[in-house]
Amino acid sequence: MMRLIPILLIVGGVTADVAAQSTLKVHHIRVGQASSALIVSPTGQTCLVDAASSGGASTGVLPLLASLGISFLDHVVLTHYHTDHWGGIPTVVGAGVGVGTAWDRGNANVTSNINSYLSAVGSARTTMTPGTVIDLGGGATLTCIVVNGSVLGGGFSNPANGSQEENSRSIGLRLEYGNYDEAICGDLTGGSGTANIESTAAPVMGDVDVMVLSHHGSSTSTNSTWVNTLAAEIGVISCGNSNPFGHPHVEALAEFLGHPNVVDLFRLETGSSNPGGTTVNGTLLVDTDGATYTVSGGLISPTTYNVDETGPVGPGPSNHIAGDVIVSEYLQNPLVVSDGDGEWVELANTTASPIDLNGFILRDHDVDSVVLPAITLPARGFVVLARNDNPQQNGGVNANWEWPFNGFFLSNASDEIEVVDPTGQVLDTIVYDNGATFPDPTGKSVERRDLQAQPWASNFGEATTLFGGGDLGTPGAGNSLDVTLPWVTLAAIGSITPGGNLTFAMNAGFLLGGKGYVIGFSECVDPPIIFPSGKTVDLCLTPLLGLSTQVVPGFVGTLNPFGIATVPYSVPNAPGLIGLTFYMSGIVLDPGQSEGLGAIIDNATLAIN
Structure with a gap:
């Protein structure tokens, strides 16, 4: 669900060209x-x-x-x-x-x-x-x-x-x-x-x-x-x-x-x-060379990094996987203003990079559908989409965008909210049900408790914080019910080519310093690993995943006191790997937390060329 900028490639042909420049x-x-x-x-x-x-x-x-x-x-x-x-x-x-x-x-x-x-x-x-x-x-x-x-x-x-x-x-x-x-x-x-x-x-x-x-x-x-x-x-x-x-x-x-x-x-x-x-x-x-940079000297071995403006290379036709952009909060039944002015939806970015929402679609399972313009959704941040973007009329919401008139409605009974990227990849779907399992308040937004967990009814609750004209909610800010675990980034540095050398780098922050971690490879991200709480690790539970955690040195280890770990890895020198894509993620262990989870590690994509 949390996906770092997918790993950028330094492949054999490109490396040769770079050396000549x-x-x-x-x-x-x-x-x-x-x-x-x-x-x-x-x-x-x-x-x-x-x-x-x-x-x-x-x-x-x-x-x-x-x-x-x-x-x-x-x-x-x-x-x-x-x-x-x-x-x-x-x-x-x-x-x-x-x-x-x-x-x-x-x-x-x-x-x-x-x-x-x-x-x-x-x-x-x-x-x-x-x-x-x-x-x-x-x-x-x-x-x-x-x-x-x-x-x-x-x-x-x-x-x-x-x-x-x-x-x-x-x-x-x-x-x-x-x-x-x-x-x-x-x-x-x-x-x-x-x-x-x-x-x-x-x-x-x-x-x-x-x-x-x-x-x-x-x-x-x-x-x-x-x-x-x-x-x-x-x-x-x-x-x-x-x-x-x-x-x-x-x-x-x-x-x-x-x-x-x-x-x-x-x-x-x-x-x-x-x-x-x-x-x-x-x-x-x-x-x-302006696209990559190599550091060397003294006691350190030469290591090549990718500049962070190069842009992502995603899995297949889409640069996104389910859960990259999610519905983090919505207000379907405002109290201080009418539904026609006060309905809004908040989207959250669970990745470590900004996402341009140009061409994304907000829709239900009936006829409502709007196409989003070029809005930047900040890394780990929020944007608010509203029926009316005037704070003087909408209950005090500072919206990032007002959707077209009659383009999208939030029923006070049952309805769906679905986020789709420009390629048609469904990233998140909320199906609320007139109070049968989902919260159904008046004058209160419905908040997602855990941004890293599935869109189950149990993962949503009624907001407790006042905003604007007097309704409850946290539009554009962290949710009042938030229980999301710390974010942990994962980066792969080096040559993703047969025989190439990589370094996997994790940064979990000080609060998780000294904790154990487990990372691994898988051939796919769907279906993901879902814990009983709904927390999600974007890896398929395949034999490769189990094998990689057992045999690759450093894939099971301990974060340093700053919450950082680096793991060297040599890509097998097997030409048959060219053209294949693998995915990485993992967890930080904390026996004192529910399910033993201290954090879920970002997803990264490894396309071998």
Whole structure:
């Protein structure tokens, strides 16, 4: 019922084509308790974002430049005026490396001595402002989203409102190539006694694949708005072993690792003893063709990921399976307004990705039927469809869409509500029965108790929360009767081809840290496994499912304290697998919960090519 974006394919033929194409390379350089990243575009243009301290430049930046044969940097971007970011620039220039353009935040409230930096860059110095775009060539660009608290598009958060003003003035950059996006933002702050620049800049920065955790993983950066909006799969922290600041802090680690999109967090050095993430002990290279990206370096094996904008590849003609979009609540008999104004249906998305409802159908089993327009149903979120979308007339409902006049009615007796995707796949069906088994209230919505369970009468109840003009319900929000278990994402990273190597990554969140789990393969999702409570695992109970849980190492295991687990898997090198599709899901175990279920794991699709 809960289905992650189906797994994107890196197949043999495509891999060969990619290898022949130019790629964008981002070297996150190991420089101890400092920060520096070298960007090399598909056309060979170079941009150094920060240059670490003088010592870090000597031990990290200069050796990398030498190994790559780089003696001239087309661009240098200094995010802010702290020596662990600019101190290496005089060292790099002093070693004979030329600089084309040196970008910085300008002269606003500079309180430290930066004369050696100014002398090193000389006339190459240029002030960066929100909206500055550096064209790196080959389609790669680097855009200034925020600087000195000013955000592209006009937003502003005063850097002086708190401590660490210089950090708050950091330049925040968005690197783009094809569908790959990365955020590099120096020591940008997000509250906790500092100016909250992150929350203002987050909507403009938008979704990214990789983010560098600002200020070396400090508790004053990486706030919840930033993490949730950027929704990165991979995080990078530049910090030094035994650093006196305790970086990375547990608050930043917990915030980032708690996001369901996260697959891994790479620490260039271990830094503090706070747990979480993977230590690289070296420079981390991100190499992308704009559709996939491979991370490698230090102690980690090369691993390929898919950019999250590529889009889903679904089972058969439909990108959806039953339960992806469900009826989570409906009001068929309002009290404070007439039925003609006050009827509405709430839909919920049980997957980890937004769904465009364009072409979806809301219908009953008689003649009522309406086709939905382009409405985005947020991941794990809700939309409200109504007979009247005017809150002044419909009882105070903020509806996302008003269905056509006389297109759909909710009977006060018995009726059906069915959701169908554009291919004709039925995703959910509610059949209520004039109170025989389903609730049949007046002035109260009917709520689904468990979004992960079947649409049985026992899974519905009468709302208990007031809204709008005085009826009871929770249109557009979590249900008052909600008992849904925590969501658990499942991702497959790597090559889904015979002989290919994959990594399955689960993220269940902190509340399930340390719990056991079971995952497995099946050839189909219908009929699914249904527990007595109605909770549903989208796998057919086939011999393959039982065998996979028994013989594949790691398919039965324990989540780490952050609720994360990764399982390596080698696809059998059997050409006969090509063209076959398999499905994955599973459960998190909790003996203290009903039926021993702590959570149901998202469904993922594996199409072998």
